[in-house]
Amino acid sequence: MYRLVFLFLSVSALAQPPKMELEPYGFDPIEVSIPATPNDKLIEITTAWAQEFNRKESGADVTEVTTNSLTISAYKRNGFFYRDRGETHSHRIHYSMKITFYENRYTVAFATDDIYSDGDKLITYKIPDYFTPEGKLKDGYTDLKPSLERTVNDIVTSHYNFIINFR
8 A cells, every 4th residue: 555655656756746936137047857748849839738728818839940959938917926015016028038949848937028017018027127136035025025926937837738638
């Protein structure tokens, strides 16, 4: 019985979806293990995922396509929020994902390129502007980190699940 539980926990630990964490400068690239799949198939699957995942927003652009990589650019409404003096501020983000495939693994470099206000007006703040020089969130922005991480991890996990479920 214990061996069965241990086996189940070991397999599920290996199949964990990727997780990204916000740093004061943005997100570090991550590497994700997947079952061996030809790169051309992974490019095809990822392009289909990008169009499907972003169809309710304003679509996605797939650019810089090579034999083993591509870049996806898209918008995400309610990308993050924070509360300031009792008022909630929700922001739309324009993001890019550079994905490079290596048959049984891939890397994702996620960037929040632009931030838009509630009224879809481009704002001048970038992610580092929400942090102090010491790397702490500035006063009033405590909800930003968990809400942006949740959004980014939902996007990255959706892509991962799409590839895994392809099999």
